[in-house]
Amino acid sequence: xxxxxTFLGTGSVKAAPVYGCDCPVCQRALANTDYRRHPxxxxxxxxxxxxxxxxxxxxxxxxxxxxxxxxxxxxxxxMDHVQGLFPMRWGMGKTIPVFSPxxxxxxxxxxxxxxIFDFSQKTQPFETFVFQGLSITPVPLVHSxxxxxxxxxxxxxxxxxxxxxxxxxxxxxxxxxxxxIDLMILDCDQPPLENAPRNHNDLTRALQIFxxxxxxxxxxxxxxxxxxxxxxxxxxxxxxxxxxxxDNQTWSI
Amino acid sequence: xxxxxTFLGTGSVKAAPVYGCDCPVCQRALANTDYRRHPxxxxxxxxxxxxxxxxxxxxxxxxxxxxxxxxxxxxxxxMDHVQGLFPMRWGMGKTIPVFSPxxxxxxxxxxxxxxIFDFSQKTQPFETFVFQGLSITPVPLVHSxxxxxxxxxxxxxxxxxxxxxxxxxxxxxxxxxxxxIDLMILDCDQPPLENAPRNHNDLTRALQIFxxxxxxxxxxxxxxxxxxxxxxxxxxxxxxxxxxxxDNQTWSI
Numbered sequence: 358x359x360x361x362x363t364f365l366g367t368g369s370v371k372a373a374p375v376y377g378c379d380c381p382v383c384q385r386a387l388a389n390t391d392y393r394r395h396p397x398x399x400x401x402x403x404x405x406x407x408x409x410x411x412x413x414x415x416x417x418x419x420x421x422x423x424x425x426x427x428x429x430x431x432x433x434x435x436m437d438h439v440q441g442l443f444p445m446r447w448g449m450g451k452t453i454p455v456f457s458p459x460x461x462x463x464x465x466x467x468x469x470x471x472x473i474f475d476f477s478q479k480t481q482p483f484e485t486f487v488f489q490g491l492s493i494t495p496v497p498l499v500h501s502x503x504x505x506x507x508x509x510x511x512x513x514x515x516x517x518x519x520x521x522x523x524x525x526x527x528x529x530x531x532x533x534x535x536x537x538i539d540l541m542i543l544d545c546d547q548p549p550l551e552n553a554p555r556n557h558n559d560l561t562r563a564l565q566i567f568x569x570x571x572x573x574x575x576x577x578x579x580x581x582x583x584x585x586x587x588x589x590x591x592x593x594x595x596x597x598x599x600x601x602x603x604d605n606q607t608w609s610i
Numbered sequence: 611x612x613x614x615x616t617f618l619g620t621g622s623v624k625a626a627p628v629y630g631c632d633c634p635v636c637q638r639a640l641a642n643t644d645y646r647r648h649p650x651x652x653x654x655x656x657x658x659x660x661x662x663x664x665x666x667x668x669x670x671x672x673x674x675x676x677x678x679x680x681x682x683x684x685x686x687x688x689m690d691h692v693q694g695l696f697p698m699r700w701g702m703g704k705t706i707p708v709f710s711p712x713x714x715x716x717x718x719x720x721x722x723x724x725x726i727f728d729f730s731q732k733t734q735p736f737e738t739f740v741f742q743g744l745s746i747t748p749v750p751l752v753h754s755x756x757x758x759x760x761x762x763x764x765x766x767x768x769x770x771x772x773x774x775x776x777x778x779x780x781x782x783x784x785x786x787x788x789x790x791i792d793l794m795i796l797d798c799d800q801p802p803l804e805n806a807p808r809n810h811n812d813l814t815r816a817l818q819i820f821x822x823x824x825x826x827x828x829x830x831x832x833x834x835x836x837x838x839x840x841x842x843x844x845x846x847x848x849x850x851x852x853x854x855x856x857d858n859q860t861w862s863i
Contacts, residue, residue: 376701377676377726396697415668415697423630436696436718443689444649444668448629465689465718473630 360491360511361402361609362518362542365414367602368394369546369557369581370437382585395604396437397520397544397579403511406489410507410518417441423450428488429474431457432520433504434464446472456480456488458495460503480505483532496529498522501556508536514610517572520544520579523555525566533570539610541572542602544579548587560584560594567599578602613744613764614655614862615771615795618667620855621647622799622810622834623690635838648857649690650773650797650832656764659742663760663771670694676703681741682727684710685773686757687717699725709733709741711748713756733758736785749782751775754809761789767863770825773797773832776808778819786823792863794825795855797832801840813837813847820852831855 366372373394374383386392396413400420407421409429413436414420432438434457442455446467452475459479468476480486480495482505487493492510499522506519506529515538519525522544525533533541543566546557553559557579558566567575575598577584588594588601595601619625626647627636639645649666653673660674662682666689667673685691687710695708699720705728710716712732721729733739733748735758740746745763752775759772759782768791772778775797778786786794796819799810806812810832811819820828828851841847841854848854
């Protein structure tokens, strides 16, 4: 069996095009929808099961006809990672389980009016759980809200989704080093900066993590227009097996 | 000069089609986009000035190219009335003033990260203010959050936008009766019910308000699939000068 991951979004909180921005990246995204970046999220498909990872994509109902989504897995409750749930919650039909970090604040009134979503499944650091045959291990990330990355394991293959995240905690780095990762999807919000941000990675730190963890493949997500601008000007800056993520791109392992 | 009001949305919080709903109303809305209802909101245009009234429409950037929106006027901070601001706030360019009730909670982190929006303009009951030549009088509504309706006046003509709202307060009813209203846009969420809801109108109460205030024209908005179902089964139930609102419909006075 394969794990098939498809990006619904690979953008930073500002996504692309940034409203009102005249930069070449945003003008390119306006002109060619292939270059648009929705808020970072994706769908993992395993043996007919569909798991939405984060929900910042605004028009989820267009991607997921009723009954086609088995569960939602949230990294954290920032608006650009959950905003798609607000309109969808008022739907009808079977309840959709949501796995999320144990953040009692949630986002606005999601917990008060969950609608078709069931937010009772809380993910805990390093407490592996199984959903429809898929093993999922939450790994705590460094961010401005309680945030969890996830390592998915199936038939001895591992996919790590680490977003939103600044530098990796030591215990998470060790976990990833000792559990060989076939495909890592990593937050990289900014081009190389003098001072790397606390809540996201710049490209320098993403390259360090690639070197330290040594996944077979690494794909960058949560990409800002600043980083895309850097890639436009440095088209060959990435080493082998390190890739720029794009919306609608699929990776299978 | 005329006031030109266009509905961007005329739907209840569930909008239409309701995700996963098989009812004739939702199936019609799925098949024919003319019958879709986005969350209740609209745009008022006066002499080239564009004022967005509520912001529950998800893809505002598609309706308003950069620079085309002069201000936002909010009735209240429920998600289905503000969710379009979250992605747009990260834009660039000139600040867009937002007029809103003085609700310190706002919605999620909108006040913490306002981006291109300026939320400093607070509307107070019956305290008329003028924006680009347009006179605006806030009228307090009965709802589960601090909510304001607005009466717009231009060249002796008046347009009242009253949503979300249950029964009218006595002082608001008196104000509307003594300031002849040419066009009233009114929350009507439900078909006639045994017990009218507290936070919205059912059709029975909307008809009472029409009788009591006597606007020249009244248009219903915040319409649920339940009410649309009633209209399908009772096509001639509305008196003269009382109309069903539809998305993209324009009214000029």
